[in-house]
Amino acid sequence: MAKLLYNQVSNKKGEIIMYVRTSRCLIRPFEEKDLNRFISYRNNLEWMKYQGFKGLTAEDYRKLLLVEPVLQNGAQFAILLLDSSQVIGDIYLKEEDGCLWIGYTIAPDFARQGFAAEVVQAMAAHLKEAGHTAIYAGVEPENIASIKLLEKLGFVFTHTDEYDEKIYRLHLSD
Template sequence: MIETPRLTLRRFKATDAAPLAAYRNDPDIARYQAWPSPLSPQAAADTVRRYAEQDPDRPGWFQYAIELKADGGLAGDLGVLLHETGAQADLGFTLAPHLHRQGYATEAVQAVIRHLFARGLHRVSAECDARNTASARLLERNGFQREGRRPEFTRNINTGEWTDTLLYGLLARDWSDLISPSSAR
């Protein structure tokens, strides 16, 4: 669906259930997310099936499977919530921990942002757990502006703790300025 030099962002398939469960069950990954953990094999299969039925062209969530071209393995997932107007979207991303710090998440996020703005979207938003400094830095590297902080906004369903949420936004015109040749001086 979306290609980059090292990745294919595609629909989920049944064989993605086990690797999805593996990285989503990692405590260092799950601590920043809202899904229940651990994810059982059946719950992972149901999740993958639900993701495969989503439509990227309709309002609502679409979850891309991030596949490594080198070996065809599932590297993570990237969700896009297209708003009813079709002019805005929210995104969120998760990458398997053994693939962190190799540029894969940045590559996937950039490809999806490029795709969304090419479709004519005006704005893309994202939020992350305030403790997740790696995700915050990734968003900022990609031109997202920090727009706020919501104290104790999200409750982790696994631990019961309340965490702060950081809010980010990126306008199409700012993205265009970032990627235009004249801004690369």
């Protein structure tokens, strides 16, 4: 499992927010300077064909991303390379009806380099430390890359929901 090297849970105002560091990446709330890069892969409709939250204007993304992350509302975090601060993807968390849901995207120019596996594992470790006992992910049945990623990380298929998404769960307890 990717090591959780560091995490910090308060910002300058003393509010609790999430920073997670993996061996190659930093996961943190979005900042204005991340938007162009985010839009460049997020509005790549072919790459994002199995994902929602795409094809919006910069102004729409700004309003939705540059907010204090609150898990109950759904919170999107940027994934940056530690060595260059380049945004290489994003991770989404939402707490709903007692379940914690995760979503993830890696930009196509950084695909197949183990980044999704690294950040999802690190986030899972962080969430376990924070007291969560399970994480859920929903994936379209045709999204083979995502299904294989989930299976590789130990997520277990639970059921198909009313929107025909396959639902997977990762137990975080020992």
